[in-house]
Amino acid sequence: MSETRTPFPGTYRDTYGTEPIEFLSDGRSLLVVVRGVALAGTDFDMLEPVNGAEAAARANLRLHHNCLCGCELTFHIPLKLSGPEGVSGAVLESRLVLGVPGPRGGLDQEDLHLRLSFGGKTYQSRGNTGWFEDELLDLARQLPEGVHLRACITCAFSDYSPYGHGLFGCLACFRDNKAEYLSVRDKTGIFRVWNTLTEYVQETYLCPEFQLRKPGTGYRG
Helix, strand or coil: CHHHCCCEEEEEEECEEEEEEEEEECCCCCCEEEEEEEEEECCCCCEEEECCHHHHHHCEEEEEHHHHCCEEEEEEEEEEECCCEEEEEEEEEEEEECCCCCCCCECCCCCEEEEEEEECCCEEEECCCCHHHHHHHHHHHHHCCCCCCHHHHEECCCCCCCCCCCCCCCECCHHHHHHHHCCCCCCHHHHHHHHCCCCEEECCCCCCCCECCCCCCCCCC
């Protein structure tokens, strides 16, 4: 995992106003400061105040199960794309709405919309799944022929647990057990190698061992 943190600049908005923020990501965890309050976590919907709930309350930040909610987050994630002319940079524009506590114990709303500009054209995800996995893969399918997203979500050595996963950052990396992972084709196979995972990574992370995923690879295909 990277020892440096990549900035995701953006904005925070709730009923008390809008202000600029900057997420810092090491490829596995997130850190952000909102109204002077530091929040950290492995997922955008699991950001907890580093110094306790009292600090968040003083800054009028709403929490549910000690995690930030009741707000809209926008942020720009740097990405890499590969194509006929080589590797180029791009920016993933992300908008996430975290609702308020609902009657069933979770949030009443969690909407994610992604947008990517490349080659003079803008691509938008469907915005109806609530997962970075599905929204990113939707964007990847829209890219021109021969252009590919270079990130953990499209890497040959990454997969999700059959038990499910969260909004972001729950992708298992098997780069230290590539050969055995590449033999996986079903749920039984992924359970067989699960304990050999290297670490959990963010879908948008990119490491030097990236290889483009082929259809049918692993448990998730």
